[in-house]
Amino acid sequence: IAAEYSECPSGKKGGDLGWFPRGKMAGPFQDVAFSTPVGATSAPFKST
Template structure:
């Protein structure tokens, strides 16, 4: 979770480093950015929220999380808790 003024700054770093070249953001690099920008307690863990099933996260967060392909990074989006960028590392069936 990031405030509106910082989400674009964080996303620009992802774009400049990887996304504009069509590369996937390496999880360790995403974790560094999350630790720097996130205001959520998960920021201290590099933004790692662990595994969660459908129905656990609210509205747009869940929608974006389950729509983001494995290995891909979402565009910035807003939820009731602030602004987010998601890196989807995997899914369990």
């Protein structure tokens, strides 16, 4: 999905952002990232 629809440069890597600490990303993105279980995939969501 990321490779096809993402406007972020990471879309070319399938949306892989690598590791990042809590507090580095925008609120809604961070909320989903840190509430999704390890190894699971969240539902699509919009972030800015």
